[in-house]
Amino acid sequence: MRMKTRLRQRASPGLRPAVIFSRPTMKEVSATFISRPALAISGSLQQKSGNLELLRLAAAAAPAGVEVVLSDALRHLPHFDPDLEADGAAAPPAVQAWRQALAASDALLIAAPEYGHSLPGALKNGIDWTIGTGELERKVVAITAAVPGPARGRLGLQALRQTLGAVSARVVGGEPIARGPAFASEVEALLQALVDEARRSPED
């Protein structure tokens, strides 16, 4: 029997509260699939975003023992500029919070639209802020795009895969998910693939 998903709020330093989808703690869920949250990141900053909807669906469908945390940290980041932390200066608070959220996660689920045949600038900006500090190195990252039809979104995902390659992330998935009858099952399958990869040792 599936457990009912609970919705609660957790404050992140320097950020608006992140929405956290979690499942009730149960004794029999002692062997968690992944021990730390999976961070869900929308490449779209729109309030009415198909990609955000996809992530909400994934969070609600998370297997028992897996916590999916929806992060909106991307919208708070300044444009990437190494001068902002030159000469040992502390990074801006939003950048610190973003890096901490990534470091505290076992895996990422990114759903991003294609803009101008590429990935969204806000998402690229977020990834750029980790190049020097390495929070995405060897991180398991599932990627997809919520699209109106199967022919859409692939160039954006190709560009996202390329950028994640530059930070040595372990990319899972990479196919767009088209709205339609199979939408929910494809989202669940991607989430399961993410969990499976996160449980696997990189040396396997």
Ligand SMILES: Cc1cc2nc3c(=O)[nH]c(=O)nc-3n(C[C@H](O)[C@H](O)[C@H](O)COP(=O)(O)O)c2cc1C
């Ligand atoms: C400025 C702009 C550029 C876009 N460029 C592309 C594109 O190159 N390829 C594509 O398939 N869709 C493109 N789109 C459509 C978006 O990918 C689509 O609206 C997507 O569903 C937005 O995601 P969201 O619903 O999560 O906000 C573009 C949309 C905008 C507003």
